[in-house]
Amino acid sequence: MIIAICDDQRRMLDKVYCYCKKIVQKKTEVFSYTRPEDLMQSIYRGIIPDLLILDIEMPEVSGLEFQKQLQRNKMDIDIIYLTSHSEMMQEAFGRNVVAFLNKDNYEIRLAEILTKYEQELSKVLEIQCEGKIKELELKYVLYIQASNKYSEVYYRQPGDIKTDYLLSGYTLSRWQEILPENQFCRVARNVILNYGNVKKIDRDMVYMTDDKCFKIPKGKVRQFRTAYHAYMRKQVVIL
Known part of the structure; x- marks a missing residue:
């Protein structure tokens, strides 16, 4: 650090x-x-x-x-x-x-x-990639997208301009079991988002810090907004 x-x-x-x-x-x-x-x-x-x-x-x-x-x-x-x-x-x-x-x-x-x-x-994901174990800080994971039988873990570390990704053999259902539910949300069938890397929410669209955007399914917008704002309130300390 x-x-x-x-x-x-x-x-x-x-x-x-x-x-x-x-x-x-x-x-x-x-x-x-x-x-x-x-x-x-x-x-x-x-x-x-x-x-x-x-x-x-x-x-x-x-x-x-x-x-x-x-x-x-x-x-x-x-x-x-x-x-x-x-x-x-x-x-x-x-x-x-x-x-x-x-x-x-x-x-x-x-x-x-x-x-x-x-x-x-110190919280890391261990992702097997090309026969090696890659450790990735949970905080820097932006989102995880389904890709056929695999999933793509997109991340960007401090100072990085471009988003990179690792290919994982885990399904999104498996990721849901592993990831902390107060920080990550399966906002749609094919994507899991990290609340900490949400840039803004505009109506039914959520924009990530790399400017990638995802549509929130109808009926889940209020639920997502509530969970996101609850997460963000816990992140800021005022003294």
Whole structure:
């Protein structure tokens, strides 16, 4: 797991960095930046964080604008916002926002969030592909589609622009038995979706983060919307 922290105030940055290093697993890497431009350049060079901890208000590029830059580049990286400006939270709500933490007492929940996040990334699917076992983090699975007697597991990891897929011998019914039902939904006969990678719902169409869209069967739209919003409410922490 890779964590990147960005705050233009060096004292606050060092404080959060040291706190993160103290509580995360040894294999987790933590990087810190005072300028959003340096963080973005690091991402372009291939250091792709699984999680960003951003100051919501910075003079050159705000945390909000940085989030929009990621979205324009089709980079799905989760964000924890640190803020002293609660009035900015409404604007920042949306996909990939894990938490809003107050700078004055962020320690209360940050340890809990990071521990949970590391646990989520430790959940993997084992898929046999070309005679080898491929491990894929559950979080990064977008959707699974039926393909004759097989299934195609589509995924996109942080920083990836294109969606890739693995061919599995499991049927969708078998995947339903394996996957957590609070995170995955068989929205139609031939596809299972990951709520965490839904970009938006428009009437009876659901759009994924790679812009692939699926039609929700008539009669299941309200049920799907309710389950999706329940999932999303559980993902965001406000302190």
